[in-house]
Amino acid sequence: MSKKVIILNGSPRKNWNTYKMCESFANGVKESGNEAEIINLYDIDFKGCRSCFACKLKDGKNIGRCAYPDGLTPILDKIAQSDGVVFGTPIYYGDITGVxxxxxxxxxxxxxxxxxxxxxxxxxxxxxxxxxxxxxxEKTCQDLYSATLNRFEWFVELVFSKPEKIFAYDTCQFTNYDKYVCECFDKVHKQKRKEEQFPIELEKAFNLGKSFV
Ligand SMILES: Cc1cc2nc3c(=O)[nH]c(=O)nc-3n(C[C@H](O)[C@H](O)[C@H](O)COP(=O)(O)O)c2cc1C
Structure with a gap:
């Protein structure tokens, strides 16, 4: 029986780096004969935990389930019924995005x-x-962000399983660097990364998707 993978895109931009990595992963999952659905979190009307603790109430009907009803509720249910979940996120301020x-x-x-x-x-x-x-x-990520990202990964492992990880470093941020105030990033280098390295990262995402479930 085919398996279902939910892929969460935590970037506001559709069709940019993170979404494309998610899409490539999804294509890999489908190639293996399984199902994949990408959910763009920025399209969903929801907020973070309200600290209501209904999910921890003794003999409560919401034990193990987020009780707050909003746009995220059906997605949480979908994930709970799936076989795998993928967290796709750009790094904002050295961490996963707020959403x-x-x-x-x-x-x-x-x-x-x-x-x-x-x-x-x-x-x-x-x-x-x-x-x-x-x-x-990659080195800057290791030096500056690994402690924060390890903490996120630790919680994912605590609840579900040790996450597989893929990274796209040194991504291209704009279609045309000339249009933006951006003196500290070299547009030629960024274009080269986009053309030469990013396709390799996309392929890694595809291959991981293919062997994921
Ligand atoms: C608000 C904001 C904060 C960011 N902070 C960081 C950061 O701390 N470190 C970093 O390497 N990139 C940072 N970036 C760049 C993005 O992580 C990077 O361009 C990413 O690939 C964008 O993903 P997207 O193309 O899917 O939107 C930031 C971008 C934005 C918009």
């Missing part, structure tokens, strides 16, 4: 108990992957 963070608060928090070791009560140990795209190069 992705809000989604993750609502998705993960109900699924771990306030008990020794924070045991997971997720209905399934979903397969997980994270797609990061960013302006900086």
């Amino acid at each position: 992705m963070k809000s989604c993750v608060e609502r998705l993960l928090f109900p699924f771990f108990e306030y008990k020794e070791g924070f045991p997971s009560i997720a209905p399934k140990k979903l397969k997980t992957a994270i797609i990061y795209t960013m302006n900086v190069d």
Whole structure:
């Protein structure tokens, strides 16, 4: 029976770096005979966790489930019923985007108990992957962002499974660098990255998608 993968795009831009990586991943999943759905989080009307703790109420009807009803509710349900979830996010201020963070608060928090070791009560140990795209190069990412990103990855593993990771570093941010005030990034270098390196990252996303579930 075919499996279903939900791919969350945490970038506001459709058809840019993060979306394209998500799309390539989705194509890989489909190539393997499974289903993939990309959800653009910026299209959804929702906010982060309200700290209502209904998901932790003793004998409560919302144990293990985010009780706050809004646009994210059907997506959380879809993820809970899926076989794998992919978090695609640009790096904003050295972290996942605010919208992705809000989604993750609502998705993960109900699924771990306030008990020794924070045991997971997720209905399934979903397969997980994270797609990061960013302006900086690999070394800068390692030096500056790895502690923050490791913390996010730790929570994903706590609830579901150890995430596979793919990175697109040193991405191109604009179609035409001449139109923007942008003196510290070299447009020739960025164009070269876009033409030579980004297709390689897309292929990595495709291959991971193909072997994911
Ligand atoms: C508000 C904002 C903050 C950003 N902060 C960072 C950052 O801290 N580090 C970095 O490497 N790139 C940063 N970037 C660049 C994006 O992460 C990068 O261009 C990414 O590939 C964009 O993804 P997209 O093309 O899907 O929108 C930032 C971009 C924006 C708009």
